[in-house]
Amino acid sequence: MNNIIHLLPDHIANQIAAGEVIQRPASAVKELLENAVDAGATTIKLLVNDAGKALIQVIDNGKGMSADDAKMAFERHATSKISQIEDLFRIKTMGFRGEALASIAAVAQVELKTRRAEDELGSLVEVAHSKIIQQEACVAPVGTSISMKNLFFNIPARRNFLKSNAAEMRHIMDEFIRVAMAYPEIFFSLNSNGQEVYHLEAGTRKQRIVQILGNSYNAKLVNVLEETDYMTISGFVGKPETARKTRGDQYFFVNNRFIKSAYLNHAVNAAFEGMIAKDSFPSYVLYIALDPTQVDINVHPTKQEIKFEDEKIIYAFVQAAVKHALAQFSIAPSLDFSLNADIQGLDAVSKPFTAHQQEAAVSSSLYKTFSQKHQAHFIEPTPKSELKSWKDFFKPSADSSGTIAGLSDANTLEEQYTGGRLLQIPQVQHYLQVQQSYIIATTATGFLLVHQQLAHERILYEQYSQAVHNKQAPTQKSLFPIPLELAESDKVLLQELLPDLHLIGYQIEEDEQHQYVIQGTPADVSTGNEKHAIDMLIEQFKHFNSDVNFSKKEKLIRCMAKQQATKTGTQLELKEMAALVTALFECNTPNISPTGNPTYIEYKGNYLEQLFKR
Ligand code: ADP
Ligand code: MG
Numbered sequence: 165m166n167n168i169i170h171l172l173p174d175h176i177a178n179q180i181a182a183g184e185v186i187q188r189p190a191s192a193v194k195e196l197l198e199n200a201v202d203a204g205a206t207t208i209k210l211l212v213n214d215a216g217k218a219l220i221q222v223i224d225n226g227k228g229m230s231a232d233d234a235k236m237a238f239e240r241h242a243t244s245k246i247s248q249i250e251d252l253f254r255i256k257t258m259g260f261r262g263e264a265l266a267s268i269a270a271v272a273q274v275e276l277k278t279r280r281a282e283d284e285l286g287s288l289v290e291v292a293h294s295k296i297i298q299q300e301a302c303v304a305p306v307g308t309s310i311s312m313k314n315l316f317f318n319i320p321a322r323r324n325f326l327k328s329n330a331a332e333m334r335h336i337m338d339e340f341i342r343v344a345m346a347y348p349e350i351f352f353s354l355n356s357n358g359q360e361v362y363h364l365e366a367g368t369r370k371q372r373i374v375q376i377l378g379n380s381y382n383a384k385l386v387n388v389l390e391e392t393d394y395m396t397i398s399g400f401v402g403k404p405e406t407a408r409k410t411r412g413d414q415y416f417f418v419n420n421r422f423i424k425s426a427y428l429n430h431a432v433n434a435a436f437e438g439m440i441a442k443d444s445f446p447s448y449v450l451y452i453a454l455d456p457t458q459v460d461i462n463v464h465p466t467k468q469e470i471k472f473e474d475e476k477i478i479y480a481f482v483q484a485a486v487k488h489a490l491a492q493f494s495i496a497p498s499l500d501f502s503l504n505a506d507i508q509g510l511d512a513v514s515k516p517f518t519a520h521q522q523e524a525a526v527s528s529s530l531y532k533t534f535s536q537k538h539q540a541h542f543i544e545p546t547p548k549s550e551l552k553s554w555k556d557f558f559k560p561s562a563d564s565s566g567t568i569a570g571l572s573d574a575n576t577l578e579e580q581y582t583g584g585r586l587l588q589i590p591q592v593q594h595y596l597q598v599q600q601s602y603i604i605a606t607t608a609t610g611f612l613l614v615h616q617q618l619a620h621e622r623i624l625y626e627q628y629s630q631a632v633h634n635k636q637a638p639t640q641k642s643l644f645p646i647p648l649e650l651a652e653s654d655k656v657l658l659q660e661l662l663p664d665l666h667l668i669g670y671q672i673e674e675d676e677q678h679q680y681v682i683q684g685t686p687a688d689v690s691t692g693n694e695k696h697a698i699d700m701l702i703e704q705f706k707h708f709n710s711d712v713n714f715s716k717k718e719k720l721i722r723c724m725a726k727q728q729a730t731k732t733g734t735q736l737e738l739k740e741m742a743a744l745v746t747a748l749f750e751c752n753t754p755n756i757s758p759t760g761n762p763t764y765i766e767y768k769g770n771y772l773e774q775l776f777k778r
Contacts, residue, residue: 175270178294179319181240182267188326189216189315190335192268196310197343198258199265200224201350202245203308206366210340211355215332217323221311228280228307231287235299237276238291240266254456258421265310270294271319272312279304293318337361341376342422345415345449348372373400373449377413381406381447386492388450390485395454395478397485401432402447404490404760407440413447418459420451423470431479435486438753439760441718450482491755595741601732603741610768614745617732618757623747624688625725625758628668632717637669639684646682646694648672654702655680661705664720672698688728700727722758 172180186192193216200208203226213219229237236242243262246255268274269291279286286304290297316323326332333356340362344352348369354362364375374382385400402413414432416423436446460471472478592605592612603614631637650658658665658680662672669686682694689697704723730736736744748754748763757763 175293178240178266178270181263182270183322185263185267186271186315188335189220189332190339192216192220192264192272192312192315193222193336194339194343195259195264195268196220196222196312197340199310200226200308201343201347202257202259203227205307205350207351209353209355212333212336213357215329215356216336217315217326217329217332219311219313220315221309223307223309225305225307228283228286229278230280230283231299231301234276234278234287234289235296237265238269238274238289238294238296242266256419256456266294268312271317271322272315273317274310274312276308276310277302277304278308278310279306281306342415345369345372345376346417346420346422346451369398369449369451370400377447377449386489388448388485388489390481390488392481395452395458395481397450397452397482399450400448401436401450401486401489404436404439404446404756406447407436407444407760408447409444411445413449414445415449417449417451418470419453419456421470425470427475427479428482431482432486435483435490439490439756443718448486450486452478452482592742592745595738595745597736597741599732600735603736603745605741605745610766610772612745612764612766614748614764615732615757615762616734616736616741616744617729618759618761619744619748619754619763620729621725621757621759622751622754622763623744624728625721626751626753628721628724631669632664632667632721637667638687639669639671640687640689641671641684642682642694643691647675648680648682648695648698650680650702657702657705658698660716661720664717668720668724670698686724686728697727725758 185195189212193210193212197208197210200222203224205224205226207225209223211219211221211223233244239262241262242265243260245251245257245260245262251260265274270293274289274291276289276291277286285301287299288302288304289299316326337354340352340354344350344362344364348371349366351366352362352364353360362376364372367375370385373385381402384403384406386403388401389398390396399417406413414429416425416428432446432448432450440446458473460473592607594606596604596606597616598604601616603612603616603619605612605614627637648658658672665672669684670682671684672680672682675681682698685694685697701720701723704727705719730740730744755763
């Protein structure tokens with residue numbers, strides 16, 4: 165007997181295979197919830213004890229199983245969801261591998277009770293060690309109740325590997341939330357050790373999201389909706405103020421399946437650029453729906469990663485949809501929500517096809533959404549012709565002399581365009597200040613209502629950023645050196661800030677007695693106010709320090725912008741208003757203040773008409 169290869173006993177093979185699907189209680193929760201969804205349930209209850217280690221039970225009112233199916237369900241590769249290989253490419257259900265129940269049966273003691281509406285009696289099946297140990301007819305409500313006890317009871321090594329109850333419960337709640345968010349039309353509840361943790365009535369998506377993420381989101385969700393023949397994206401993004409220090413409330417669903425995609429996450433972040441701090445994370449719940457043939461959900465056993473046929477187009481689409489939504493929310497004139505210039509260089513968009521491919525591509529509905537005017541994602545074929553159409557926005561009006569620097573000059577315009585900025589800059593005709601807080605700037609088509617303080621914060625924020633990141637800002641020399649009397653702890657703080665303060669335009673030096681002395685300030689700090697400005701800055705910086713996770717530079721810039729901005733309640737001269745509005749529109753992101761509020765609102769002719777219901 166020299167042969168050394170032998171077949172593994174079934175129960176060991178099953179346990180090994182089960183390891184792929186069921187890593188922890190939360191994996192079983194996910195599979196059982198998905199089965200209930202696939203069964204068409206409208207009510208799904210999840211009960212767990214000891215974070216699922218002692219018991220996981222899912223009760224649904226779905227279509228149930230026949231007595232034979234109830235037994236079959238525990239066989240490996242037993243599924244009712246696909247029957248031929250082609251089915252794999254048009255999956256509409258959550259499950260399809262036929263592995264979940266087999267895996268669960270290999271690692272826990274399972275009891276299944278199920279009844280179909282057409283059967284008078286239901287069936288009860290008990291399974292342990294992958295073997296059916298009992299089956300009998302029983303009285304049962306329509307639907308399925310499946311409970312699994314003592315997960316990994318037969319594999320102590322795995323059981324020991326489980327984390328604390330708190331950690332495993334967190335995983336369970338994550339899976340529960342992901343399924344519940346995808347199916348707001350289904351009632352879900354989660355009960356842990358006899359206590360109800362979630363009770364989610366059926367409702368709209370928005371209601372479901374608010375139920376899960378908390379009421380504070382109610383007024384802070386911006387609707388996202390873009391539809392094309394190829395795909396639809398819908399859902400919500402949080403207003404900039406809901407951005408978090410930690411990657412928290414970010415959810416992507418593709419055909420109602422929760423997925424993790426760093427790539428698509430990047431697309432959303434890119435859409436928020438300039439509206440939230442660089443190191444914070446926007447919140448979003450986005451649902452992508454597309455033809456199942458365009459995605460491969462088969463690449464990962466637990467199906468959280470998927471492959472798209474054409475990832476780059478999905479990226480562009482997601483980014484454009486979010487930008488569009490944000491632009492609408494801020495009621496700003498068209499933010500640049502056309503596709504990123506990079507997209508035009510993509511193989512998918514620019515590579516020459518074979519004639520045959522080209523023909524097929526051009527007639528596809530996807531292509532049309534990007535290539536036909538008046539479609540949301542229209543891309544002009546070449547940058548040159550795009551420039552031509554955008555130029556129309558910049559036609560100098562009669563009295564625009566110098567209102568907005570450089571814009572009547574076609575060359576400058578071209579440079580500006582290629583610099584990637586694509587903003588509609590209004591030609592202002594008159595200015596008027598209201599309540600010493602707002603500026604009304606009339607344009608050819610209506611008027612802008614500008615918030616003077618928020619607008620000024622945006623302007624200063626960009627100026628300071630530029631100074632800190634690129635070049636030295638001008639300093640105005642103080643006539644007399646101004647000594648700063650600082651507490652020791654504040655001195656330490658100031659010392660850390662000195663290099664950046666210097667870039668912004670401050671000149672602060674240490675004298676022989678180790679006291680700091682102001683020798684010069686940025687041009688916009690008024691005389692007499694220098695010492696106070698630094699005191700305030702240190703105070704604000706300390707305050708900011710504790711609640712927002714910005715980099716030191718970013719914090720400094722934000723404090724400075726807030727502090728130096730012309731406050732509401734300040735009377736402005738005509739000249740000052742003009743300078744402010746002009747400078748605002750020279751900003752990269754004129755429509756949003758550094759804290760995420762709108763800086764101005766545009767009222768256009770037809771909107772005004774509507775207000776008067778004409
Ligand atoms: P899959 O979901 O991949 O088909 P599973 O092992 O999860 O594989 O389930 C096997 C089969 O058992 C399913 O295809 C389905 O027919 C049946 N089944 C499982 N759970 C339920 C349920 N809650 N209600 C009705 N049928 C179910
Ligand atoms: Mg399943």
